[in-house]
Amino acid sequence: MNFKEISLKAAGLLIGIIVLGILISLPFYFHDMSRLNKTLKERSKTIDSPYGTIEFVDIGEGKPVLISHGTMGGYDFGLLTAQGFLSGNYRLIIPSRFGYLQSSIPSDDSFEAQADSYAYLLDQLGIDKAVIAGTSAGGVPAIQFAIRHPERISSLILISTVAYSPPSEFKAQNLPIPGFVYDALLKNDYIFWAMLKVSPSTVHSIIGASDNLKNNCSKEELELMDKMGWALMPVSKRYQGWNKDAENINKLEEMSLDRIKAPTLIIGAEDDTFAPHAWSKYTAKNIHNSKLITVRFGGHMLLGHMHDMRRLSEEFIEKNFTSHGEGKMVIDNNKF
CATH class of the missing domain: 1.20.5 (Single alpha-helices involved in coiled-coils or other helix-helix interfaces)
Incomplete structure (x- = not known):
């Protein structure tokens, strides 16, 4: 032979x-x-709106916090994200953004329209004012909400956020796998399911949680990463949203950050390759009433800093919920 x-x-x-x-x-x-x-x-629940179907969850009691989830997410991923940086002492309103799970993609699928759909949802829930928290690509509609609906926001929290920065300060994303691989993976539920079964660490890396970063995690954070991996399933029901995010991010233009009056907390990592920290620094520099917290190591998921994140965000919310527009915070170089 x-x-x-x-x-x-x-x-x-x-x-x-x-x-x-x-x-x-x-x-x-x-x-x-x-x-x-x-x-x-x-x-989840769904409502009909001028923006098509809006899917959302409304859980908990206390001060209302609307979570604008990141790319590849959905309300379920947003809920897990909230568990990472908030306690259970808030009323969480978490919509699935345009194209994710049961939420529609309207004819105007811009980040500005997404922000307006948040205001519509708050109207339907009888909420006059809320904390708006945006993570990753969900940070852009959160920023637009603060610009377009200043009377509806008590404070703004941006975590590992995608944002605009001018060419002189721009730093490109450096994803762990090429974009076309994400495109293929997010179309096939079976392949993604098999990866979760055989190599969950590969899925963790895809969302920015490398093995090296996980070495500094608590047990609670590791368990959260496992849940987040499964919260991407079924990926086929998130593909349209991911694709729209990619299109909108690629044509992102300068936003009127100087119009934001709400107290703003911005947290990002220097080693974040999904949302380079230069984006957060530029955003903080141009939102006058803002505070920038920089993590040296933690990546896009800010791994190893869950308890610090909870403490910082909760102190910020409590301080600013009833004093919209009052006081003055300064941008600093706080690091932990």
Whole structure:
């Protein structure tokens, strides 16, 4: 038997093993997907609006905090993000942004329209004023809310936020995998499910939590990363939102940051490659009533700093909820 024949037989055996593995795994895959889809629908509500269907959760009691979740998310991912930087002492309003899960993509799918849809949702819930917290790409509509609806916001929190910076200060994203790989992964639920089963650390890296960064995590943070990985499923129901985010980020223009009067807390990491810290620094420099907190190491997920994040955000909310527009904070170089 020559080398070519051996190679063909080996390739055939490998393909056979892969096919067999897929066939064996399919019942488990369909079971998990059925459970996930059922849970997603049971936990959320939907309303019709001028922006199409808005899906959201409204849970907890206390001061209202609207969470504007990041790319690849949905209300469920936003809820886990909130658990990372807030206590349970707030009323959390978390919509799935345009194109995520059951939320529609309206004809005007801009970040400005997304901000206006937040105001509409707050109207329907009878909430006059709220804390607006934006993470990652969700930071842009949060910023636009503060610009467009200043009377509705008590304070603004931006965490690892995507934002505009001028060419002289711009620093490009450096993603762990090329964009076209994200594009392929977010179309295929089975492949992503298999990755979560076989190599969850690979999924963690995709959302900015490398093994090196996880070495500095608490047990609670590691458990949260596992939940966040599964909160990306089904990825096919988040693909449209991810695609729209990518389009809107690529054409992002300078925003009127000087019009923001709400007290603003900005937290970012120097080693964040998803939302380079130069973006946060530029945003803080141009929002006059802002405070910038810089993390030296922690990446996009600010790993290793969960308790600090909770303390900082909660102190900030409590200080500023009833004093919108009062006081003056200065940008500083606080680091932890």
